[in-house]
Amino acid sequence: MKKLLFQLDTDIHPAVFDTVVAYDGGADHVIGHGSVTPENVTPLVEGAIFTRAPKEKQFTAIFIGGSNMAAGQELFKAVQKNFFADFRVSVMLDSNGSNTTAAAGVAKLITSSAIKGKKAVILAGTGPVGQRAAVMMAKEGVSEVVVVSRKMSRAKAACEDMKNSFNVELVPAEATNCDTNGKLIEDAQIVFASGAAGIELIKPEHWENNSNIELLADANATPPLGIGGTDMMDKGNERHGKIVWGAIGFGTLKLAVHKACIQKLFESNDQLLDAEEIFDIAKSMA
Numbered sequence: 001m002k003k004l005l006f007q008l009d010t011d012i013h014p015a016v017f018d019t020v021v022a023y024d025g026g027a028d029h030v031i032g033h034g035s036v037t038p039e040n041v042t043p044l045v046e047g048a049i050f051t052r053a054p055k056e057k058q059f060t061a062i063f064i065g066g067s068n069m070a071a072g073q074e075l076f077k078a079v080q081k082n083f084f085a086d087f088r089v090s091v092m093l094d095s096n097g098s099n100t101t102a103a104a105g106v107a108k109l110i111t112s113s114a115i116k117g118k119k120a121v122i123l124a125g126t127g128p129v130g131q132r133a134a135v136m137m138a139k140e141g142v143s144e145v146v147v148v149s150r151k152m153s154r155a156k157a158a159c160e161d162m163k164n165s166f167n168v169e170l171v172p173a174e175a176t177n178c179d180t181n182g183k184l185i186e187d188a189q190i191v192f193a194s195g196a197a198g199i200e201l202i203k204p205e206h207w208e209n210n211s212n213i214e215l216l217a218d219a220n221a222t223p224p225l226g227i228g229g230t231d232m233m234d235k236g237n238e239r240h241g242k243i244v245w246g247a248i249g250f251g252t253l254k255l256a257v258h259k260a261c262i263q264k265l266f267e268s269n270d271q272l273l274d275a276e277e278i279f280d281i282a283k284s285m286a
Helices: 017-022 043-050 056-059 069-080 094-113 129-141 154-165 179-185 247-265 275-285
Strands: 004-009 031-035 060-065 092-093 121-125 144-149 170-172 190-193 215-218 234-238 242-246
Touching: 004 017, 004 043, 017 031, 017 275, 043 060, 043 190, 056 060, 056 094, 060 069, 060 094, 060 234, 060 242, 060 247, 069 092, 069 094, 069 129, 092 247, 094 129, 094 190, 094 215, 094 234, 094 242, 094 247, 094 275, 121 129, 121 179, 129 154, 129 190, 144 179, 154 170, 154 179, 247 275
Parallel strands: 004 031, 004 060, 060 092, 121 144, 121 190, 144 170, 190 215, 215 242
Antiparallel strands: 234 242
């Protein structure tokens, strides 16, 4: 029985990156659909759930991608509304690579040092990677997770959304430049930068001599990096007494997690892989 993966993308064109990883993860055929919305997804889901016998449904699965995580979340919910009884297939949500990227980054931090009971600051944290990383840290027992945005309204909205979706308490904060970001990390033990490519969020002087900071991770692989004074290739390197992970440093795990999730989709027809499930897989592989 061929393993069919339907790649439902909220953007016009299904992401080539996700298609390649899907094949590398074991799918026999990847069928991409672009501009998919909650309003037009039902016929696609019905085609997936009504065609194969019950014991063969595990060989059909759905991957939800696209550049917009909010849109991906709504599509993820809409797909599930069409399921009933055993008429269902496994579904994975990884819009903009946010779940797999955040899972890999946080999993590597956990392998480097205990994070329970510590304070974490997620710089540029209202993007999809930042929000997911915040959820994962909160679930791991980090005592305070601060989600930073250039606008307090966005930070509050992101924290509220994550509370509604994952039942976690996050702290919103506003910072408009490197110096204000630097102030927010003064009493933190963990710093996770998840800003846009090529945007520096803190400079070396904001963290190098801060004795509170123990762990840093930066999801940006395009210079200048989010955390000045680090390297995208850092793999748990020690810099100024802190352990540092760069985007390429934990990127190998991100790809491995993505492939492992694709493989897992075809193990049964009732799996829903979102932040928590993908994070569990990342921790088992880190």
